Amino acid sequence: MSSSGVPFSRPVVAPEATQAVDRVLRSGWLTTGPECAAFENEFASWVGAEHAVTVSSCTAALELSLRALHLPEGSRVLTPTVTFCGAVEAIVHAGLVPVLADVDVETGQVSPHTCAAAAHTAGGVDAMVVLHFAGLPAPVVELAAAAGVPMSRVVEDAAHGLGTWVGDHQVGRISRATCFSFYATKNLPIGEGGMVTTDDGHLATWLRSTRMHGMSQDAWKRYLPGGSWEYSVREQGLKGNLSDVQAAIGRVQLRHMHAWQRRRRAIAERYTAALSHIPGLQLPQEPTTGRHAWHLYTVRVKPTFGISRDELIDHLCARGIGTSVHFIPVHHMPRFRQVALFSARGLPNADVLFRELVSLPLYPALTDDHVDLVVDAIDHARHHRHAVTISQEVSS
Ligand SMILES: *Cc1c(COP(=O)(O)O)cnc(C)c1O
Numbered sequence: 001m002s003s004s005g006v007p008f009s010r011p012v013v014a015p016e017a018t019q020a021v022d023r024v025l026r027s028g029w030l031t032t033g034p035e036c037a038a039f040e041n042e043f044a045s046w047v048g049a050e051h052a053v054t055v056s057s058c059t060a061a062l063e064l065s066l067r068a069l070h071l072p073e074g075s076r077v078l079t080p081t082v083t084f085c086g087a088v089e090a091i092v093h094a095g096l097v098p099v100l101a102d103v104d105v106e107t108g109q110v111s112p113h114t115c116a117a118a119a120h121t122a123g124g125v126d127a128m129v130v131l132h133f134a135g136l137p138a139p140v141v142e143l144a145a146a147a148g149v150p151m152s153r154v155v156e157d158a159a160h161g162l163g164t165w166v167g168d169h170q171v172g173r174i175s176r177a178t179c180f181s182f183y184a185t186k187n188l189p190i191g192e193g194g195m196v197t198t199d200d201g202h203l204a205t206w207l208r209s210t211r212m213h214g215m216s217q218d219a220w221k222r223y224l225p226g227g228s229w230e231y232s233v234r235e236q237g238l239k240g241n242l243s244d245v246q247a248a249i250g251r252v253q254l255r256h257m258h259a260w261q262r263r264r265r266a267i268a269e270r271y272t273a274a275l276s277h278i279p280g281l282q283l284p285q286e287p288t289t290g291r292h293a294w295h296l297y298t299v300r301v302k303p304t305f306g307i308s309r310d311e312l313i314d315h316l317c318a319r320g321i322g323t324s325v326h327f328i329p330v331h332h333m334p335r336f337r338q339v340a341l342f343s344a345r346g347l348p349n350a351d352v353l354f355r356e357l358v359s360l361p362l363y364p365a366l367t368d369d370h371v372d373l374v375v376d377a378i379d380h381a382r383h384h385r386h387a388v389t390i391s392q393e394v395s396s
Helices: 017-027 034-047 059-068 085-095 114-121 140-147 201-210 220-224 244-254 257-275 309-318 336-339 348-356 370-383 387-395
Strands: 051-055 077-080 097-100 127-131 154-157 175-182 196-198 297-301 359-360
Touching: 034 051, 034 196, 034 244, 051 201, 059 085, 059 127, 059 154, 059 175, 059 196, 059 201, 059 244, 077 114, 077 154, 085 097, 085 127, 085 387, 097 114, 097 336, 114 370, 127 140, 140 154, 154 370, 201 309, 201 370, 257 297, 297 348, 309 359, 309 370, 348 359
Parallel strands: 077 097, 077 127, 127 154, 154 175
Antiparallel strands: 051 196, 175 196, 297 359
16 A cells, blocks of 8 residues: 555546446447436436536536626636636636636635625626635625626536535535536546536527537437438537546446545545644635535645645655645636736735645545555654655665
8 A cells, every 4th residue: 555655636436337338338329319318317416406418528518608698708707716727718718808816715715805806806797607616615695796796697616516515505506507527536537527507498408509519409319210410500619518438437426426425524534633633734624504525635734834835745745645736826827817807916815825735635445544644644744844855865
């Protein structure tokens, strides 16, 4: 175990996935078809939404959900700066302008205060993307009100939010469109893939067309016996559909989600119990209401810890323990400094967090022994602040 180390992420794959893929490969239908339709139904009922539409990624889900708002080109969309770059690029691809909001240092998410400030800086915003960072529930309704955005123009980035509950509401039907990711590191890994959930039947129909070039009838229906070859294109679409091979994996994985979520929670609780006595480490908050999906376990390395966040990462890396940083704020990237609007005074809370954040390994396959190894390595790091540099000198 310790010789191979603890990777930052390791996708969990249900053993039945192999048979499911085999069944689809032999079925005579590989692209979007009956498996996608079944996955959509099962996923919609898992999150409690009326409709679910499979897409190729959460990035495609966000782009299409934003385009579905039919806002004039150049309309302004609020997004946290502490998010994945692709989620901001999706706003640009939809013909809209990202407005970057700072985050609260305690939650890592935007707050009503930072939303109001960002909206004010931009002279008002027309829509917003709400992220449930790490799986921590974001108060969607409150944030939208603070930004002055009606709920009909809120899109949720639930790439971390499968299994998150905001109060009594499961993420998936709170806003007009909720976007999920099945990327390899996410709570329901397929490798690649995404989903939009909504209670709006018109939106679901629109998404089923625009995910496939904007074609008026999907291929599955055209190629069914008696299906027609005829189709038209009314508006700009995307090549953003999911394959039945991927959907078959997703269906199998979904059946394990409750068990996997329980394991994620248990790991988070073990980290919190073991790390809470270490000074200078600020641990993630448990929400007072709702439910955390524990996609990430992200800690803050404060100055009182003794070594810097970067030194801690190096130390853990030297012991074979993988970590990551979520996220490099997008206002640090040249691309988004160019295309996004944000306060001339900068986004200082995100800058503070960016120096201090580190995400620890968290996935169902992680054993209690792995967790203890990570905890011991963190404790060791703070007592041996020069250990990394010395061992580097010795080996060079
Ligand atoms: C992973 C991720 C995405 C993108 O998901 P894809 O399915 O890879 O497109 C978007 N937003 C956040 C916050 C993510 O972590």
